[in-house]
Amino acid sequence: MLRITVYGGAGQIGGNQVLVEDGSVRWFFDFGIPFHQWSKFYEEYLQPRRTYGLLDFLALGLVPPVQGIYRPDLEQHPLVARDFPGRPTVEVEGVLLTHAHLDHSGYISLLRRDIPVYTTPTTAFMAKAIQDTGQSDIEREVVYFTPLRQNPEGLLEGDRESHALQRPFRFALGPLPAGDALAFWHKLPLAKKPLEVAPPQAAQGIGGRPLRCWPVDHSIPGACAWAVETSAGWVAFTGDLRWHGAAAHYTRRFIEDLASLRPRVLLCEGTRATPGPHLVHTEEDVAQRALEHLRSVRGGLVFADFGPRNIERLLIFWRIAREVGRSLVILPQDAYLLEALHTLDASLPLPDPGRGVRLYADPKVAPRTWERELRRRYASALVSPEEVHQEQEAFILCFSLLDVNDLPTLRPRPGSVYLYSSHEAFDEAGYLDFERLLNWLGHFQMRPVGVPRRDPATGRWAIPPGEEGLHASGHAPGPHLIEMVRQARPRTLLLVHAEPGAYAYFTEHLSGTGIEVRMPVPGETLEFA
Known part of the structure; x- marks a missing residue:
């Protein structure tokens, strides 16, 4: 039985955290920061407390209420066990990451080190560059992290004696890095801090399931879409995409290939799936x-x-x-x-x-x-x-x-x-x-x-008249998304990275196609035969 649980990205833009279970094999599509929920409680000068590990993230519903996927050092604080006992245990084979924007990648920072991240080399290198040049932050440790230790008061603090730990990455759509690229990948911006490296490997499948990856056009290089062949058929995820940038041909090729797979479920972004007008500036x-x-x-x-x-x-x-x-x-x-x-x-x-x-x-x-x-x-x-x-x-x-x-x-x-x-x-x-x-x-x-x-x-x-057209969105407008879904013809369309109104938009424009349209409820598990 195929099961899909959308913890983040259901009825909101961004924050994708999509758990897919096919028998005993499980993985996430993206594991990002849900900024819609996050901004209800936080802003630039009010942040989750590192000293309490996972507590704030669980208490405010920012991450899935499970155990088995998070860094052990972040589980250490006694309030985590006291306030969130009995969380179901989930073991995953990896995270299929679509691109480096933090609403898709940020909370990989909280995951166990041994959970591999599947993505493109460009996305991985962007994530590392962002982390290298950013402020040290528990929400920005996507590529490497230094485990925290518990002090006598039970609070978590940095451990200067610990090595930084690099996460294992599985690269798709390109050769494994070598030479200067590999040197960058294995170098920390702080020369004095030792790094326990994890040599990157090629993405050749996940949990024994066949895996496909396509480059797509988006406002950040290295963006990709994924598909995994499950017991119920292919499950595909668009990530964020468009076809009005320089890489538009990648998105068109993805749609053609996706149609040939006849997906059982297509998880599709719906950022701009709203009633018109749909201006498209390239x-x-x-x-x-x-x-x-x-x-x-x-x-x-x-x-x-x-x-x-x-x-x-x-x-x-x-x-x-x-x-x-x-x-x-x-x-x-x-x-x-x-x-x-x-x-x-x-x-x-x-x-x-x-x-x-x-x-x-x-x-x-x-x-x-x-x-x-x-x-x-x-x-x-x-x-x-x-x-x-x-x-x-x-x-x-x-x-x-x-x-x-x-x-x-x-x-x-x-x-x-x-x-x-x-x-x-x-x-x-x-x-x-x-x-x-x-x-x-x-x-x-x-x-x-x-x-x-x-x-x-x-x-x-x-924007005043005469000054429009100086920005091109990173997301496809509604009519383009409808065209893509009609061509791909999934049995079920599952909307993510979309506001609630997207459901009515897709339902209206896909009427008569036989495609089931569903808007997931956060944390609700959907089953597909």
Whole structure:
């Protein structure tokens, strides 16, 4: 009997935690942070307490209420056993990870070290680069972690004497890393901390079940879809996908292959499965519209704000920078990520003045080890805030709201342009961020382009006319998803990464096809013969 339990991603966007059981073989599709639930309780300065291990995560319903899958060190606190006794034991063969966004990958951090992570090399390298350059955080230990120890008071704390432990990864869609790539994979950003490595292996099946993996188009490189052949037939998971980016052909090939499998169950994202209008801006549309705006800039700085780790968008602005006679200035985290991916794909640019890529080097009292080493490797590409100020017409800076506190140092000339090429706000906090950004831009007499503004009369936020089309979503619109499902023709469509309204949308547009549409309830187990 095939059983599927959607713990995360049921009736909400993101946070996928999907347990699949086929007889004695079990695995998860993704194991991400459910930000919809998380943000009810937490924000940037209010976080789960590491000292209590799993307690906060279980108490607030952020992870499945089971045992057998979590790190033993996080189970140590006595309140975990006291408050959550008798949790059912689950043993899994691995996690099939679709991409590196934290709402899909983040809570792998909490899993036992011996649970392998199946994914693409690009996704794995992105996850490591994100962890290497991020703050030490129990929710960000996807690739490696240092076990915690229990102090005399029962609280969990770091153990300086422990080695860091690397998780076992199983790579699909590419050769196993070698040379510089393998060296990056087995290196910690803190040279003094020993790492107990786990050499990556090829993904050749899971629990004896045949396994298929396809690259798909998304807003982050390395994204993939999965399918596993079970006793009831093929079970497939789309992950997040689209076909209006540079990798659109990958998604189309996935749909063709999926149709040939005639899946018993298709777990499908439904992020944009809503009633119209369904505007589709392609990445090439973004490139053309951004170029039109930036060609009109006469002097002054240009800032390009796009999603972190959106390498496709970064490459677009690199191309635009060369067309308008400027250099692209990237932040250290972006350079570190590019360097990591360069070991897999040598076509990606690295900081190099000759290629029009510079590395922003703002003065810091104590840069972290990885950043000091990065600045040393690319010393010839460094550009300081004062150099940027002196030659404002020479640069496009890849900044976001989190970086605008450098504006007093950069001193942009009045009329400098801030081009926003990222997602819309998802909640009130997002609109407050836009308001704060506009305050910064107004103070320095900068011109926003593509930044939503609030209509004083209605209170609604919208991008002004003439500034639309500077962002392409990482998700397929509803009509595209319907087209995919009709072509794949699964017996059952199970909606994940979708709000409740997606059920009515799919039910209406798949009427008469014979495809059963189901919206899972969090934690409810569904059975399929």
